[in-house]
Amino acid sequence: MRLRTGSGLTGREVSRIYVTELPDPSRYVSAGELVLSGLLWWRKPGDAERFVGALARAGVAALAASGADTGGLPDDVIQACMRHRIPLLEVPADLSFAVITERVVLALAAGRDSAPDGAHRRLLEAAEGTSLAELLRQGALELGAPCWVLSGDRVVAGTEPGAPPGFVPDRRTGRTDTSAYAILPVRGRFRVPWRLVVRAGSWSPGLAEELAGLAGLVRARAEQVRRIGDRVAQPLFRLLAGGGGDPAEAFAATGLRVPVRVLLARTPDDGDLARELLGEVLGDSNAMLAEEGDEAYAVVEDTGNWPREWPSEAANVLSTLAGVAGFSRVFVGIGGPVTVDGLHGASQEARHAAEVAARRGDRIGVVAAADVAVHRLLVAGAPDELRRTVRDRVLGPLLAYDAAQGTDLVRTVRVFLEHSGSPTAAAKALHVHVNTLRYRITRASAVLGLDLTDFPTQVDVYLALHTV
Structure with missing residues (x-):
């Protein structure tokens, strides 16, 4: 990497590494972080002021940026880093962010443990993969205990089938037993927190903390990849929001297969949170997401096995997240299933179904348009x-x-x-x-x-x- 600005500021200590493509990352960055960015948020001169200003206010250590998608680092970004006294490192096009992340995490581990041992190295190698499950498998081997990552009560990944026995509340009795487990936060700049759950044993606490930290990096990397992939669907989402364009052309770019369902989530908190909540309820579904204002859209493949009870299951997931994610209300409407010709209508169905959910007065509501009488949809859609x-x-x-x-x-x-x-x-x-x-x-x-x-x-x- 080549230092472009801040030659007199390179003595700053790095405490963490964080990847972001948000135009305004102020809610998620903190002091001492090395921030990595592919500049996907940069569109025109002037955009850098908001991004770099947020880094400066947070007190980050430095920015490492790749100009692969912008034909080199924009002068706008360089000048903003000079104004705000942020060291700027240029990442070559052939250097993976994963390699940078590995080096930084390895250096931090070395500083913490005097020398990273074989277990640390093997965990880092596992984190280089694309799967959280792969990392947890290696973590379970090193710790000698099964591991899970949970979002609320939902199992994101685990080394044994299902949830940790007794950890998730029993649906019949409501009882839990967490005494047999250690719980570590999977840190990251997400509104919906994840937890690493490890069955109690004689393993090293430092190694478990390392596993939790790497799980956060895998999550951040997966979100970055997803956001990059979702960019190809922007023309489709603009069309769904009422803009123009050719539906067939916009949909073909997504690579999704019909039929699909259109979901709309609305929260008074912000669209980024609405998008994150949609991602949580969709899990591993083949879908594309976007946020707009205080709303978020998702277009999801429906291969014919979409469960009729999905709205109630999604509402249960959101209920378990309400206490930890700190949102006030959220309403989700579902339209479809449809083919390409019905996409715009499905988006309107989803919007009106979300209105029906909101008018019921509950804090959390998930409604499928197919389950709402036509007259209620028509009334809900009226201003x-x-x-x-x-x-x-x-x-x-x-x-x-x-x-x-x-x-x-x-x-x-x-x-x-x-x-x-x-x-x-x-x-x-x-x-x-x-x-x-x-x-x-x-x-x-x-x-x-x-x-x-x-x-x-x-x-x-x-x-x-x-x-x-």
Whole structure:
């Protein structure tokens, strides 16, 4: 690597290494880190100020950047590093970030343990692979104990089938027993934390900490690879968000196979968290992700074995993450399955299903559009202002009458329509005489100036009732 700026600042101590491609990494970087970046966030002059400024405020040790995708290091990046006094190292195109990571981790391990032994070296070699499971297998061999990485209660990877026995709450009794395990944080700049769980034994605590640190590096590397891969799907996500383009061309670039489902996650916290939560519930599914504002999209292959209970299972996963990820609310809508021609419609279905989930008032909601009645999807998709206008125009007189007279004709009309306009069935549900029911419906018709026995009118009133 070649030093491009900061020749007088190279004495800074490096405490960790971190890879990021976020335009603003301020939430994730910390003092003493060597930051690696492929500059995927850089698009035009001026972009570097935000990124490098965040590094300077955090007190990072240095930035090592590759200009392979930008034709060399942009002058914008070099000048920003000079202004903010950040040492800048240029990474040659033929030098892998994995090699840099290995050297840094090895040096840190040497400083901590006086000399990295064979176990440390073997763990580092295992971390060079692409699989967290591969790293855990080597870790279990070195420690002489089974290992798992968990996200909430979800097993990300493990050396034995299923979750650690007794560690995850029993669904029937709710009991857990963690006394037989050591729990170490898998550190990294993620909103959803992972944990390394190792069965208790006489193994070296330092080696277990090393395994947890390498697991964090494998996770960060996998996320970087995924984000790079997701870039090819950006035209498709722009199309799903309402932009133009050829759906067939945009979809072909993703390499996914039809049919697919479209997922939309929304949280008031931020889109990056929504994207991370989508990634957690999708696990190893073949999918592509993107975030936009406080929302995130996913396009997921549906090979025909998509479980009908997936929404409830996803909601359970999100519930276990709520306490550790610190989010306030999250709603997920699911559209599809569809082929290429139905992609835009599936994205609208997903959006309206997320609206339905949000209107239920729960903190966490996962709703499939296929499980929602059509009229509810239509109402959920209407803007709030339009919903209020429809409610006031159709039901306004009856709402005012109930408020003034202390009656409940709105509820009577709702039950009447929910029972297909049958006076007998509605009277039974309301526990009143059928003649009383008929009188109330006649009175409500007069107040509204509508014939509530007319089918098109019933449809209008029923939709308006679902805006209340």
